[in-house]
Amino acid sequence: MKYAYFPGCSLHSTAAEYDESTREVCEALGIELKEIPDWNCCGATSAHSLSHELSVALPLRNLSKAEEMGLNVIAPCAACFNRLKSADMAVKEDPKLLAAITEKSGVKYGGGVEVLSLLAAISGLGDEVVKARVKRELKGLKVACYYGCLLLRPPGVTQFDDPENPMSLDHIINDLGAETVEWPYKNECCGASLSLSKPEIVVKLTHDILSVAKRAGANCIVTACPLCQGNLDMRQPDIAKKYGETFDMPIFYFTQLMGLAFGIPADFLGLKKLLVEPDAVLALVGR
Amino acid sequence: MAQSVAEDRMKISDDICFRTEIENLSGQKIMDCYQCGECTAGCPVSYTSDLAPNQVIRLVQLGQDDDVLKSKMIWLCVGCETCGTRCPKKVELSKVMDALRETSVKRGISAREPAIKIFHETFLRSVERGGRTHEISMLGEYKLRSKDLFSDLILGARLFCKGKLAIIPSIIKGRGEMKKIFGLLKRK
Numbered sequence: 001m002k003y004a005y006f007p008g009c010s011l012h013s014t015a016a017e018y019d020e021s022t023r024e025v026c027e028a029l030g031i032e033l034k035e036i037p038d039w040n041c042c043g044a045t046s047a048h049s050l051s052h053e054l055s056v057a058l059p060l061r062n063l064s065k066a067e068e069m070g071l072n073v074i075a076p077c078a079a080c081f082n083r084l085k086s087a088d089m090a091v092k093e094d095p096k097l098l099a100a101i102t103e104k105s106g107v108k109y110g111g112g113v114e115v116l117s118l119l120a121a122i123s124g125l126g127d128e129v130v131k132a133r134v135k136r137e138l139k140g141l142k143v144a145c146y147y148g149c150l151l152l153r154p155p156g157v158t159q160f161d162d163p164e165n166p167m168s169l170d171h172i173i174n175d176l177g178a179e180t181v182e183w184p185y186k187n188e189c190c191g192a193s194l195s196l197s198k199p200e201i202v203v204k205l206t207h208d209i210l211s212v213a214k215r216a217g218a219n220c221i222v223t224a225c226p227l228c229q230g231n232l233d234m235r236q237p238d239i240a241k242k243y244g245e246t247f248d249m250p251i252f253y254f255t256q257l258m259g260l261a262f263g264i265p266a267d268f269l270g271l272k273k274l275l276v277e278p279d280a281v282l283a284l285v286g287r
Numbered sequence: 288m289a290q291s292v293a294e295d296r297m298k299i300s301d302d303i304c305f306r307t308e309i310e311n312l313s314g315q316k317i318m319d320c321y322q323c324g325e326c327t328a329g330c331p332v333s334y335t336s337d338l339a340p341n342q343v344i345r346l347v348q349l350g351q352d353d354d355v356l357k358s359k360m361i362w363l364c365v366g367c368e369t370c371g372t373r374c375p376k377k378v379e380l381s382k383v384m385d386a387l388r389e390t391s392v393k394r395g396i397s398a399r400e401p402a403i404k405i406f407h408e409t410f411l412r413s414v415e416r417g418g419r420t421h422e423i424s425m426l427g428e429y430k431l432r433s434k435d436l437f438s439d440l441i442l443g444a445r446l447f448c449k450g451k452l453a454i455i456p457s458i459i460k461g462r463g464e465m466k467k468i469f470g471l472l473k474r475k
Contacts, residue, residue: 009419009420012419012453012457013420013422013451013452013453014422014446014451014452015451016450016451038418038459038460038461039419039459040414040418040419040459040461040464040465041414041418041419041420043411043414044410045365045366045407046406046407046408046410046411047411047414048366048385049366049385049388049407050388050389050392050407050408050411050472051389051471051472052312052385052386052389053471053472054411054468054469054471054472055385057468057471058414058468061461061464061468101471104467104470104471105464105467105468105470105471106464106467107464107468149366149367149368149369150367150368152372153367153368153369153371153372154368154371154372154379154381155372163372164372188331189331189365189367189369191331191332191365192365192366192367193365193366193406193407194332194363194365194403196406196426196429196439197400197402197403197405197406197429197433198363198400198402198403199438199439201331201332201335201363204334204335205331234442234445234446237441237442272449273449273450273451275445275446275449
């Protein structure tokens, strides 16, 4: 299986550990990733907040490059995935929009690319494929699988899992031998792009998510999105200051746990880049 | 009396114009909303906003452009898409919010949540310059423009120590293409 790989800006900076662990895990699963040459930012929330045309044109340049490669696209970042897929669908639904963008910006796109999130691609392999790679089960971990928003919604765009009670990530984590908790906040919003401009909102939303995960008995949270991981990981000191509650709950990328279960050395999975140290929790599973 | 009827008619036609403008820009059928409030029940930011999401839709239905374009809500909406996913009439409210923000900028209305708008503008300028975001220069510019110089400095230092912030920006070759693409924004 060969895919055009769209890492996106976060995976080259704040979420470098997601990039590292994605490459390792995909190699182990036989998924070949070929990075889209000279890719550009998808525009994220900021582009669609200020211009619909721009929010479609930015991802389209990447899709047109993937089309030249003759490959479907995998995007690990939930926001990138959502913007790429939204742009693909927007021009398929509205050919006039595509014509206008091509005329004004020169970006051409034939519509021949399928966009997948990394989670959907791995989930699509099936439980047996994942289980077959497991060398050391993660027994002892109690994981709250956090899906957030953009992998799931809007369902007409994402075409993935149940938006109200998603289970695909839970199944993968169970395949690794870890326990998953049932909790009602798996698809709540973390505040995402408000992280810098309205930190007080993000602190409130991430506090709610962490406290529900803790009450459900989780000792860590797993995400498939750099915005979710960043907000939940980075804001724990601010949460402690505001709410007087210290969680010390590690926030992993799902690929990091997959890598650990596959026997990939921790150094290749960027575990040291997490702000909340995962050592105590990983000691529970003998890592 | 006659004059006031004529004025009323003009006002009504303006109201319909605003609604139609937002419908065209968002591709959503605004009049389908029957105010059940499901969008507001699930909204992560309505607790701190001036207007609730269902009130935004109602004001657009009524053509109250001033109230809605000057609201905090259109900027606070983070695009989580919970509202549209749960809407029984399939109105995708986040697309309506996008259309309202775009319209408010086009009309030169100052944002009631300036920091959020400054963040989006700074983010896009970073992408326009290099094709990809460069966090350190973007954060510096954001802090200067928003005059919020001191928050999150410790956090920034922690991210830097973890090797999560690159000093040298990653710049793409297709910057000429970026310039053309960003023409779409500037023409507005």
